[in-house]
Amino acid sequence: MIRRLFWPSFALPGAIWLVLLFLIPTYAVLAVAFGTTDPIFNNPVPVWNPLHWQFASMRSVLHESLPGRTFWTVDVRTFAYVAISLAGCLAVGYPVAYYLARHARRTKTLLLVLLIIPFWVSYLMRMLAWIGLLLPDGLVNRTLMDVGVLSHPYGWLDGQASSVILALIYGYVPYLILPLYATLDRIPGSVLEAGRDLGASPIRTFLHVTLPLSRHGILAASVLIALPMFGDYYTNDIISASPRTTMIGNQINLFFQEGSQRTIGASLVIVLSVVLAVLMSYYLWVTVRASRTTELA
Amino acid sequence: MKRMRDWWANPWGQPRLLGVITWGYMVWSIVPVGIAILFSFNDGRSRSVWQGFSFRWYWGDPNSSVLHDPALRGALEQSLKLAGLDMLISVPLGVGLAIGLTRWRGFGARPVNFLMLFPLVTPEIVMAVSLLLVFVTLYKIQLGTTAQVLGQVTFSISYVVIVVRGRLLSIGPEYEEAARDLGASALGALRLVLLPLLTPAIFASFMVVFALSIDDFVVTDYLSSNSSTQTVPIKIYSSVRGTATPALNAVATVLVIATLAAVTLAAVVYRILNARTGEKGTGVREIAALDV
Numbered sequence: 001m002i003r004r005l006f007w008p009s010f011a012l013p014g015a016i017w018l019v020l021l022f023l024i025p026t027y028a029v030l031a032v033a034f035g036t037t038d039p040i041f042n043n044p045v046p047v048w049n050p051l052h053w054q055f056a057s058m059r060s061v062l063h064e065s066l067p068g069r070t071f072w073t074v075d076v077r078t079f080a081y082v083a084i085s086l087a088g089c090l091a092v093g094y095p096v097a098y099y100l101a102r103h104a105r106r107t108k109t110l111l112l113v114l115l116i117i118p119f120w121v122s123y124l125m126r127m128l129a130w131i132g133l134l135l136p137d138g139l140v141n142r143t144l145m146d147v148g149v150l151s152h153p154y155g156w157l158d159g160q161a162s163s164v165i166l167a168l169i170y171g172y173v174p175y176l177i178l179p180l181y182a183t184l185d186r187i188p189g190s191v192l193e194a195g196r197d198l199g200a201s202p203i204r205t206f207l208h209v210t211l212p213l214s215r216h217g218i219l220a221a222s223v224l225i226a227l228p229m230f231g232d233y234y235t236n237d238i239i240s241a242s243p244r245t246t247m248i249g250n251q252i253n254l255f256f257q258e259g260s261q262r263t264i265g266a267s268l269v270i271v272l273s274v275v276l277a278v279l280m281s282y283y284l285w286v287t288v289r290a291s292r293t294t295e296l297a
Numbered sequence: 298m299k300r301m302r303d304w305w306a307n308p309w310g311q312p313r314l315l316g317v318i319t320w321g322y323m324v325w326s327i328v329p330v331g332i333a334i335l336f337s338f339n340d341g342r343s344r345s346v347w348q349g350f351s352f353r354w355y356w357g358d359p360n361s362s363v364l365h366d367p368a369l370r371g372a373l374e375q376s377l378k379l380a381g382l383d384m385l386i387s388v389p390l391g392v393g394l395a396i397g398l399t400r401w402r403g404f405g406a407r408p409v410n411f412l413m414l415f416p417l418v419t420p421e422i423v424m425a426v427s428l429l430l431v432f433v434t435l436y437k438i439q440l441g442t443t444a445q446v447l448g449q450v451t452f453s454i455s456y457v458v459i460v461v462r463g464r465l466l467s468i469g470p471e472y473e474e475a476a477r478d479l480g481a482s483a484l485g486a487l488r489l490v491l492l493p494l495l496t497p498a499i500f501a502s503f504m505v506v507f508a509l510s511i512d513d514f515v516v517t518d519y520l521s522s523n524s525s526t527q528t529v530p531i532k533i534y535s536s537v538r539g540t541a542t543p544a545l546n547a548v549a550t551v552l553v554i555a556t557l558a559a560v561t562l563a564a565v566v567y568r569i570l571n572a573r574t575g576e577k578g579t580g581v582r583e584i585a586a587l588d589v
């Protein structure tokens with residue numbers, strides 16, 4: 001009996017922690033979203049029993065998400081920003097990861113160190129850096145005016161969608177490159193040589209060997225950065241702070257930080273989570289499958 | 298033209314365009330941060346126009362330098378305090394969870410394994426909202442340092458598990474079995490064989506958790522009570538658009554330097570530990586190959 005409990009007992013503290021502070025909190029969101037509101041203090045009153053759940057706030061959130069309504073614009077904008085930023089991240093990140101995995105020789109360690117440095121610099125610090133550059137009298141405006149592209153300072157920080165998207169790309173691309181690099185680094189060189197020996201051009205080898213072999217890696221890494229981007233509100237708040245660029249994350253944050261309509265906020269969190277569940281399941285599926293193959297090997 | 302064609306046709310030649318993109322990316326990713334650090338030494342109040350070099354915003358200014366402004370100093374202390382507590386709690390929990398999950402083959406292992414992956418993919422705002430709601434409505438935990446630590450540990454554990462489990466899988470069960478065959482108890486084999494082999498991974502976990510904690514904004518902000526539990530990222534978020542002085546750059550710079558120093562130290566120790574077990578490598582490639 002004691003022997004049978006030996007290994008589980010190591011996992012127990014961590015497992016209990018995750019149940020108490022991950023699983024139950026997730027249920028708390030449901031209980032609040034489907035709960036009621038204290039009419040006097042305007043506090044959310046969670047309903048823990050699913051049989052007594054109220055769906056009024058969820059219904060209003062879904063109603064507002066219909067085309068033409070408040071949340072619809074925000075939802076569409078969020079999807080557009082995330083899609084464009086993701087494409088930008090891939091356009092920058094894939095070549096870098098490819099070069100590192102395939103071609104960097106003597107400089108590889110140096111490049112990897114440079115690649116990891118952003119991970120040790122806080123995300124907010126990296127945004128702070130861009131604020132300094134994009135201020136009206138910042139380096140970007142002054143350079144563009146010196147060159148003659150601009151005649152007067154451009155308001156990069158006054159609610160520009162392009163600034164938000166560039167900031168998102170800058171913020172998230174390191175998180176894409178590392179897993180992509182790991183995937184590309186695992187493709188054996190012999191497979192590529194075989195492709196070349198059989199007469200395929202470099203481009204054909206890339207399209208028919210490298211790309212298919214890194215497909216799951218690309219998708220998993222994209223999911224990995226798309227998920228936090230969907231919930232991001234701070235990049236937007238810092239770079240734009242204008243309702244013209246509001247994303248879902250900002251909307252949720254508004255309902256919680258202002259504190260007035262937490263049931264609505266919790267309902268929005270559920271809607272977001274359900275939409276993202278598709279992406280999450282894909283990532284989990286890839287991870288579980290990968291860990292199984294390593295265990296077999 | 299012929300040179301261009303030869304260069305293109307040779308698959309093992311240096312692809313210069315890719316090289317240019319890569320180095321361009323490195324410059325683009327690091328130079329803005331470098332400029333922000335430079336402006337922390339600015340003599341004037343501007344964060345974008347250079348007015349001469351000074352340490353005014355570090356300690357020179359009697360009111361609003363990092364050393365003398367209680368809000369900035371407090372933020373720095375809170376960031377480091379949370380990182381320390383997060384490391385102390387989540388690394389033991391994660392190491393235990395990783396060991397348990399790799400060796401335990403019972404019916405409960407699968408669901409726990411699955412549950413452990415979720416914090417990795419849940420958007421932070423979802424996690425922050427759920428922790429805030431459960432603390433306020435069910436657990437009645439006061440927002441502040443305790444709540445922030447509980448929240449940070451929750452998302453840190455999974456990363457520790459990933460790092461340690463990778464190492465466990467590559468070690469395999471053979472060393473432990475040999476120890477058991479030679480008469481060691483299960484606990485003895487764990488203490489004398491497995492833990493020493495895991496030391497580099499445990500070390501790497503400390504580094505990763507430190508970085509996660511220092512970097513975290515959303516969960517820490519949602520679970521903070523008032524200005525006394527603000528961390529450096531929260532301070533940046535709340536004042537970067539206002540009339541902040543280069544002192545903000547200075548406090549962020551101090552944090553960057555502290556982190557880089559801690560990481561360098563850790564990398565050196567990691568190297569020594571690895572050399573003792575007869576392995577090569579600086580740890581950079583191991584961490585870069587980390588699939589999280």
